[in-house]
Amino acid sequence: MSEAYSSRHMDILHEQIKITHLDIYQARFSIIYTIKSDRSAWHVPLIFDTMTDRYSENGEFKVWVDDKEVSVYKIPSSYENKESLRWMDSLDYHFSYPQNDVPNLIGLKYFEVRLSEGIHTIKVEYTALAGLNLRSSVKQFFYRYNLKPASYWRSFGSLDIEIDKTVLDGEYRVDFTGTDSIPQGPVSHWHFNQLPQDEFSITFTPRISKLAQIFRVIGVDGLTLIFSVLLIILHILLILKYRTAHPEKKYSPVVIIGSIFLPVIFCFIFMLSFSLMEWVIGEFASQAHGYTFLIFFIYPVLMPIYWIIMWLIDRNKKRRLHKPRIQ
Numbered sequence: 001m002s003e004a005y006s007s008r009h010m011d012i013l014h015e016q017i018k019i020t021h022l023d024i025y026q027a028r029f030s031i032i033y034t035i036k037s038d039r040s041a042w043h044v045p046l047i048f049d050t051m052t053d054r055y056s057e058n059g060e061f062k063v064w065v066d067d068k069e070v071s072v073y074k075i076p077s078s079y080e081n082k083e084s085l086r087w088m089d090s091l092d093y094h095f096s097y098p099q100n101d102v103p104n105l106i107g108l109k110y111f112e113v114r115l116s117e118g119i120h121t122i123k124v125e126y127t128a129l130a131g132l133n134l135r136s137s138v139k140q141f142f143y144r145y146n147l148k149p150a151s152y153w154r155s156f157g158s159l160d161i162e163i164d165k166t167v168l169d170g171e172y173r174v175d176f177t178g179t180d181s182i183p184q185g186p187v188s189h190w191h192f193n194q195l196p197q198d199e200f201s202i203t204f205t206p207r208i209s210k211l212a213q214i215f216r217v218i219g220v221d222g223l224t225l226i227f228s229v230l231l232i233i234l235h236i237l238l239i240l241k242y243r244t245a246h247p248e249k250k251y252s253p254v255v256i257i258g259s260i261f262l263p264v265i266f267c268f269i270f271m272l273s274f275s276l277m278e279w280v281i282g283e284f285a286s287q288a289h290g291y292t293f294l295i296f297f298i299y300p301v302l303m304p305i306y307w308i309i310m311w312l313i314d315r316n317k318k319r320r321l322h323k324p325r326i327q
Contacts, residue, residue, distance in 0.1 A: 011036045012150060013119065013157040020164040024141060024206060026129050033122040034157075037115045048109045048124055061126040065113045073110045133203070134288035137216055137277055141204045148198040159192040163202070170207040175200055212281045220289075223273040228266050235262055239314050247321040255314045259307035266302070267295045 014034040021027045048063075063070050113122070133140035150156050165172055166186040174181050174188075176196050208216070215223070235258045242254045271292045278285035 010038070010115075010153060011155045011157070012153050014160070015150070015156075015158075016160045016162075017145070018162045018164070019143070019202070021166070021168050021204075022127065023167055024130070024204070026127055027143060028127045029125065031124045033124075034119065035122060036119050037117055040116050046111055046113060046122070048111075061109050062124070063109075063111050064121075064123040065115075066120050067123075070111050070113060130204075134286040137219075137286055137288075138205055138208060138281060139284045139286045141206075143202045144199060145201070146199045147195050150195055156195055159195065161190045161192075163188050165204075168204055168206075171205040173203045206284045208281055208284060215277055215280045220270070220273045220277055223276065224266070224270045227269045227273075231262060231265060235310065236313060239310060240317055243314055243317045243321065247318060252314045255307070255310045259303065259310050263299055263303040263306050267299060270295045 012033055013036055016032045018030040019027055020030070048061075061072055063072055113120075128143065130141035130143060133142055147159075163174065163183060164187045165183070172183060174183060176190065218226070235254075238258070239252060239254050242252055243249075246252075274289050274292055278287055
């Protein structure tokens with residue numbers, strides 16, 4: 001989400017941003033500009049950048065000027081070519097931007113307004129789908145809002161931001177002035193006498209069950225380690241039991257069979273731990289993991305090392321059994 005780009009001949013007296021979360025996956029954005037024009041203009045081109053191409057089906061981008069809806073158009077060029085925005089230079093210099101900071105055309109909305117000299121209101125509404133961060137085991141939903149374009153206007157007054165997160169349950173953060181803040185209550189308000197920063201972001205992590213929280217703390221590596229240690233302990237006990245019963249045997253089949261199959265089981269446990277974690281977390285599991293079957297590539301290294309360790313344990317037990325007892 002982002003501000004509108006517009007004329008250097010107009011002032012933003014006040015801006016109000018209201019963000020209402022409709023559910024976990026979408027939010028309604030309502031932005032109202034109170035502007036002042038020092039001259040009459042029949043065709044003032046305005047650009048609004050939503051910074052996304054992910055919109056709700058029933059949340060199309062709409063604009064009202066002084067309570068009258070105006071038509072919205074697409075930018076007539078390809079976003080891959082940033083130079084294509086230069087066509088706007090011919091629009092009486094209403095659209096201003098640094099040459100090295102041409103915006104990406106994804107999400108740009110173009111409309112023209114007819115303004116008389118004086119104060120006017122411009123209202124923008126749309127419903128955007130949240131972005132997804134899949135870097136952790138639980139999905140994180142986010143929105144970004146770019147305030148920087150407001151600085152391209154002649155002046156900027158005050159800013160009020162309201163966020164309604166009544167329908168959400170989980171960890172919610174908004175970053176202002178470089179720090180994360182955790183809004184208290186279902187509806188939060190902020191007031192600024194100037195633009196606080198170039199961009200702010202909203203992040204939300206859904207609440208998961210207590211069991212899922214425990215599993216998340218343990219992690220896939222922890223789950224693999226716990227199950228593997230239990231199997232290794234069981235294998236060692238079986239090795240010692242067999243050697244006690246057969247102290248004269250040269251080779252222990254328990255050592256051989258276990259050393260071949262336990263590293264395989266370890267690899268399967270590692271793979272299945274991801275599925276177990278995702279099952280416990282439920283619908284909000286990110287399922288963000290790579291090719292877990294690649295763990296089997298360590299088998300040729302893991303198996304001989306494990307075999308040697310188990311063989312040493314068995315040999316030590318055998319020596320102790322053959323050690324003469326002192327009467």
